Amino acid sequence: xxxxxxxxxxxxxHLEILRAVERHGSLTAAAEQLHLTQxxxxxxxxKLEQQLDTPVWLREGRQLRFTQAGSQLLGLANRLLPQxxxxxxxxxxxxxxxxxxxxxxxxxxxxxxxxxxxxGPYLQYWPDVDVDVKQEFQFGGxxxxxxxxxxxxxxxxxxxxxxxxxxxxxxxxxxxxxxxGHSLADxxxxxxxxxxxETLITYPVAVERLDIFTxxxxxxxxxxxxxxxxxxxxxxxxxxxxxxxxxxxxxxxxDEYARNLPITALKLGKEGMPKQIFLGFRERDESVDYxxxxxxxxxxxxxx
Amino acid sequence: xxxxxxxxxxxxxHLEILRAVERHGSLTAAAEQLHLTQxxxxxxxxKLEQQLDTPVWLREGRQLRFTQAGSQLLGLANRLLPQxxxxxxxxxxxxxxxxxxxxxxxxxxxxxxxxxxxxGPYLQYWPDVDVDVKQEFQFGGxxxxxxxxxxxxxxxxxxxxxxxxxxxxxxxxxxxxxxxGHSLADxxxxxxxxxxxETLITYPVAVERLDIFTxxxxxxxxxxxxxxxxxxxxxxxxxxxxxxxxxxxxxxxxDEYARNLPITALKLGKEGMPKQIFLGFRERDESVDYxxxxxxxxxxxxxx
DNA sequence: GCCAAACCGTGAATTATTCTCATGAATAGG
DNA sequence: CCTATTCATGAGAATAATTCACGGTTTGGC
Numbered sequence: 001x002x003x004x005x006x007x008x009x010x011x012x013x014h015l016e017i018l019r020a021v022e023r024h025g026s027l028t029a030a031a032e033q034l035h036l037t038q039x040x041x042x043x044x045x046x047k048l049e050q051q052l053d054t055p056v057w058l059r060e061g062r063q064l065r066f067t068q069a070g071s072q073l074l075g076l077a078n079r080l081l082p083q084x085x086x087x088x089x090x091x092x093x094x095x096x097x098x099x100x101x102x103x104x105x106x107x108x109x110x111x112x113x114x115x116x117x118x119x120g121p122y123l124q125y126w127p128d129v130d131v132d133v134k135q136e137f138q139f140g141g142x143x144x145x146x147x148x149x150x151x152x153x154x155x156x157x158x159x160x161x162x163x164x165x166x167x168x169x170x171x172x173x174x175x176x177x178x179x180x181g182h183s184l185a186d187x188x189x190x191x192x193x194x195x196x197x198e199t200l201i202t203y204p205v206a207v208e209r210l211d212i213f214t215x216x217x218x219x220x221x222x223x224x225x226x227x228x229x230x231x232x233x234x235x236x237x238x239x240x241x242x243x244x245x246x247x248x249x250x251x252x253x254x255d256e257y258a259r260n261l262p263i264t265a266l267k268l269g270k271e272g273m274p275k276q277i278f279l280g281f282r283e284r285d286e287s288v289d290y291x292x293x294x295x296x297x298x299x300x301x302x303x304x
Numbered sequence: 305x306x307x308x309x310x311x312x313x314x315x316x317x318h319l320e321i322l323r324a325v326e327r328h329g330s331l332t333a334a335a336e337q338l339h340l341t342q343x344x345x346x347x348x349x350x351k352l353e354q355q356l357d358t359p360v361w362l363r364e365g366r367q368l369r370f371t372q373a374g375s376q377l378l379g380l381a382n383r384l385l386p387q388x389x390x391x392x393x394x395x396x397x398x399x400x401x402x403x404x405x406x407x408x409x410x411x412x413x414x415x416x417x418x419x420x421x422x423x424g425p426y427l428q429y430w431p432d433v434d435v436d437v438k439q440e441f442q443f444g445g446x447x448x449x450x451x452x453x454x455x456x457x458x459x460x461x462x463x464x465x466x467x468x469x470x471x472x473x474x475x476x477x478x479x480x481x482x483x484x485g486h487s488l489a490d491x492x493x494x495x496x497x498x499x500x501x502e503t504l505i506t507y508p509v510a511v512e513r514l515d516i517f518t519x520x521x522x523x524x525x526x527x528x529x530x531x532x533x534x535x536x537x538x539x540x541x542x543x544x545x546x547x548x549x550x551x552x553x554x555x556x557x558x559d560e561y562a563r564n565l566p567i568t569a570l571k572l573g574k575e576g577m578p579k580q581i582f583l584g585f586r587e588r589d590e591s592v593d594y595x596x597x598x599x600x601x602x603x604x605x606x607x608x
Numbered sequence: 609g610c611c612a613a614a615c616c617g618t619g620a621a622t623t624a625t626t627c628t629c630a631t632g633a634a635t636a637g638g
Numbered sequence: 639c640c641t642a643t644t645c646a647t648g649a650g651a652a653t654a655a656t657t658c659a660c661g662g663t664t665t666g667g668c
Contacts, residue, residue: 036656
């Protein structure tokens with residue numbers, strides 16, 4: 001790098017020289033360790049001294065004693081060189097796909113509960129990967145994926161487009177949750193019209209994204225009497241248990257809560273409502289180890 | 305520097321390029337700022353990428369987007385380059401027979417007022433030392449000290465760790481400020497429950513760092529009715545004088561303002577609330593005379 | 609006290625690296 | 639569709655780094 005204004009002068013290799021001289025006590029020994037000649041080091045230091053306009057060390061007999069300026073530079077060397085070395089190691093790990101950050105985007109509320117079960121084991125296997133979960137996307141999950149705001153999208157609605165892959169990683173059944181003792185609680189399944197006088201509780205998202213409407217109520221041309229929205233699963237199920245309404249959630253999620261709350265799950269329609277969770281990622285990232293391993297691990301996680 | 309084992313690869317000028325590209329958005333613009341051609345930068349980056357075995361950025365149309373490896377290097381650049389630059393400045397000053405610069409970090413708002421009183425006399429005694437005050441720290445004051453972003457930390461909360469020394473330099477009393485004519489104004493001291501209907505005005509920092517909470521309200525299990533935050537001491541005391549709330553500040557600070565504003569200071573609790581200001585510095589710098597002299601001078605400054 | 613060994617410094621020659629120039633390919637915007 | 643802008647590339651010129659060869663000093667042993 002040719003310097004015009006004489007500003008940048010201290011280079012990494014100057015610091016390497018200073019450190020080696022301190023460690024080995026002489027230019028000659030430092031030169032050997034750096035696989036260079038003593039002359040090369042001498043020239044390099046002399047040039048640095050000219051640019052800094054101050055000696056870095058003083059010859060005392062055949063010893064070198066660092067000047068105040070030299071000590072400063074030595075301190076700089078001992079602080080900065082390890083950082084260079086550490087960064088080189090990290091970048092090499094990134095290059096090999098062993099390290100990085102995985103930004104996961106979520107498009108469905110209960111997906112979050114599922115994700116938590118995958119993230120735990122994943123962090124064990126990939127201690128050098130940071131996982132970051134995001135939930136709000138200005139241009140939707142696909143937009144976030146294309147815009148590189150996230151690397152992985154968790155969604156129940158794969159939207160196939162060139163450049164992205166979707167993999168199905170989890171099959172489950174969406175069920176209706178009712179309080180124990182509800183008039184429907186002992187039925188095997190429920191039909192839309194049976195809910196015409198009920199209050200339905202959902203997460204606060206657009207109706208088009210709620211399968212309970214698009215796949216259950218609307219095809220039967222009926223709706224529930226009231227529709228309330230609640231942010232959190234816990235409160236939602238507390239409300240259901242208290243008889244304030246019914247809700248549609250994954251069966252595995254309901255089963256977990258049913259241990260502590262008086263609630264029951266019912267099939268939605270005679271055949272039930274099967275659903276899947278998909279993971280989407282950019283095709284270009286297919287070869288990134290820590291990403292494809294996440295997808296693989298996600299597929300393997302099973303539920304007892 | 306000819307490298308044998310292919311290890312040292314990231315050079316300062318690579319970091320300069322990365323930083324310039326981030327700042328100016330394009331290779332061409334970066335080249336101009338560095339007084340080089342676009343071609344030179346392109347070659348340099350390409351070589352770095354070959355050595356690291358990973359791209360630093362990806363061309364997307366005519367935009368460059370940093371890869372994870374690139375972002376890592378960018379972080380390195382932003383951390384290391386300022387240190388190179390500071391070291392160069394400092395060495396040049398040493399070369400000119402000057403002493404360098406003392407970078408002082410502040411962790412408490414009113415400390416600033418105190419510091420101003422010390423800096424004046426200090427600059428008289430050490431005409432060739434520059435004093436620079438910094439107030440924002442990404443990793444806290446201690447982080448800044450260890451990271452060599454500052455040389456001296458002014459704080460009311462010394463956090464003893466190996467490698468740093470703290471010295472107590474100033475004892476003072478924290479008092480409650482109320483407007484003249486306030487119902488408490490003629491009391492000798494105030495108890496927490498007497499403030500239960502008041503508005504408390506503080507600097508905008510975390511509650512855990514406010515002694516008025518940790519040492520006054522919380523032990524008595526009560527809180528003020530409202531809590532407002534204000535950046536500047538002047539406005540804060542204007543608000544108090546106008547009857548909009550009460551505040552807790554050092555007595556010496558209140559006394560100064562009380563000459564011009566209708567405000568009064570009260571002891572916090574019967575015994576008052578004693579506080580101290582500490583100066584922290586790296587142990588290795590203990591022998592730096594212009595630094596230890598600052599600490600000594602700070603201890604000697606008295607208040608009339 | 610003297611000599612050999614171990615240092616560091618210097619100039620010239622050599623080798624390696626960096627930079628520029630000229631050019632091509634891709635892309636966004638008019 | 640054309641133009642202006644941007645990055646990439648190869649070749650050659652310019653610059654910088656390194657070695658070689660040698661000279662001067664210091665140190666310690668004999």
